[in-house]
Amino acid sequence: MSKCAEVVIIGGGVIGCAAAYYLAKEGVSVIVLEKTDNIGNGASSRNGGGVRQSGRDPRELPLAMYGIRNLWPTLSEELGVNVEYHKEGNLRLGKTEHHMEILQGLTDRATACGLDVRMIDGKEVREINPYLSDEVIGASWCPTDGHANPLKTTLGFYKRARELGAKFYSGETVLEIKKIKGKARQVITDHDIYEGEHIILACGYESRAIAATVGIDIPMRKELIEALVTEAEPKMFAQMLGTADADFYGHQTEHGSFVFGGASGMEDVNKDNGMQATSSLTAPCICRGIMKYIPKLADAKIVRTWGGYEDICTDGVPVISKIDEVPGLIIACAFTGHGFGIAPTVGLLLSQLAMEKETVLDLSALRYDRFKAVI
Numbered sequence: 001m002s003k004c005a006e007v008v009i010i011g012g013g014v015i016g017c018a019a020a021y022y023l024a025k026e027g028v029s030v031i032v033l034e035k036t037d038n039i040g041n042g043a044s045s046r047n048g049g050g051v052r053q054s055g056r057d058p059r060e061l062p063l064a065m066y067g068i069r070n071l072w073p074t075l076s077e078e079l080g081v082n083v084e085y086h087k088e089g090n091l092r093l094g095k096t097e098h099h100m101e102i103l104q105g106l107t108d109r110a111t112a113c114g115l116d117v118r119m120i121d122g123k124e125v126r127e128i129n130p131y132l133s134d135e136v137i138g139a140s141w142c143p144t145d146g147h148a149n150p151l152k153t154t155l156g157f158y159k160r161a162r163e164l165g166a167k168f169y170s171g172e173t174v175l176e177i178k179k180i181k182g183k184a185r186q187v188i189t190d191h192d193i194y195e196g197e198h199i200i201l202a203c204g205y206e207s208r209a210i211a212a213t214v215g216i217d218i219p220m221r222k223e224l225i226e227a228l229v230t231e232a233e234p235k236m237f238a239q240m241l242g243t244a245d246a247d248f249y250g251h252q253t254e255h256g257s258f259v260f261g262g263a264s265g266m267e268d269v270n271k272d273n274g275m276q277a278t279s280s281l282t283a284p285c286i287c288r289g290i291m292k293y294i295p296k297l298a299d300a301k302i303v304r305t306w307g308g309y310e311d312i313c314t315d316g317v318p319v320i321s322k323i324d325e326v327p328g329l330i331i332a333c334a335f336t337g338h339g340f341g342i343a344p345t346v347g348l349l350l351s352q353l354a355m356e357k358e359t360v361l362d363l364s365a366l367r368y369d370r371f372k373a374v375i
């Protein structure tokens with residue numbers, strides 16, 4: 001078993017798998033280390049599949065726009081897996097004047113960055129999606145947003161990366177990164193030692209503890225988010241939906257199920273020994289909220305619910321960065337609940353950082369040292 005590669009990636013989520021694919025495609029040798037027995041077991045197989053540019057911070061918006069223009073449209077063909085990508089728009093819904101002010105602010109910031117997104121009234125909302133309730137008084141509308149299947153996307157990157165020679169080791173819990181002669185070089189797991197010229201740390205919230213082993217702190221916290229899927233329903237609409245209140249989001253999948261995520265309003269009450277937890281009440285609470293937006297789904301049957309952790313950065317955007325103090329180390333984490341839509345772009349950028357090439361986008365706003373106090 002070879003334990004050395006040009007690049008060792010920690011974390012077998014969509015970010016690690018995408019980076020592995022773009023590196024392997026360039027002929028770079030790659031090892032991916034995943035703690036659990038399953039690739040994509042973290043947020044990557046649990047998310048809502050939103051591939052959106054609207055509602056993003058201007059610092060990460062270019063990554064979303066790049067992916068939608070250049071990577072998502074051909075991804076299924078490129079990976080040999082139907083990732084179920086649909087570019088049929090995103091409606092971010094508002095029910096109150098306060099919601100409309102929030103949406104206006106998001107829209108103004110996005111149009112200033114060159115995104116095609118605009119405010120529409122309730123009538124136009126229902127022309128685009130006739131299933132939405134009369135409570136919706138308006139929305140922001142971004143016609144180039146969309147959604148994809150997160151399980152298939154993660155699987156696609158994994159499968160193609162393997163076909164191109166990347167090696168994946170599951171059941172390997174990374175404990176520590178070790179410097180040799182001042183440079184990140186070794187990755188110590190509970191079973192073995194792996195070595196690489198470059199190390200990419202991409203294991204969601206758990207990146208924080210691993211980065212700390214080489215003296216780097218990324219200020220983020222983890223947050224439990226819940227999601228659910230319905231039985232297959234007749235085809236109703238193709239857009240991705242979200243709300244100004246961020247109380248629910250979701251879409252109808254290719255085979256007819258609706259995948260929704262949402263807030264139950266019980267997040268501060270459901271605690272187990274101080275940790276966030278779920279209860280039998282959370283899914284019904286989320287459903288009640290959704291039914292107010294889409295009354296037609298009142299009889300839809302929920303077949304499964306699940307939870308997943310988001311890695312919430314203190315300033316709301318990810319860290320995608322080389323680390324000056326630890327040459328050879330690249331960190332990609334703190335995606336703050338919206339890393340899936342930008343995963344192809346992030347994978348490409350990480351491959352370019354690891355190959356010491358110029359990146360297709362400027363990453364200075366997403367550096368790890370932006371949190372340092374300015375004296």
Ligand SMILES: Cc1cc2nc3c(=O)[nH]c(=O)nc-3n(C[C@H](O)[C@H](O)[C@H](O)COP(=O)(O)OP(=O)(O)OC[C@H]3O[C@@H](n4cnc5c(N)ncnc54)[C@H](O)[C@@H]3O)c2cc1C
Binds near residue numbers: 016039203307
């Ligand atoms: C319910 C939910 C809904 C979401 N909806 C959306 C959405 O609609 N659109 C969107 O863009 N984003 C969404 N997100 C966010 C998105 O899922 C994440 O940003 C994205 O999946 C991050 O990918 P990742 O590879 O960084 O992390 P993960 O998928 O969490 O992968 C990290 C991997 O690292 C592994 N790992 C952890 N510790 C170690 C260790 N010590 N050693 C080795 N491996 C380790 C984990 O097991 C895991 O497999 C949502 C997230 C959740 C939870």
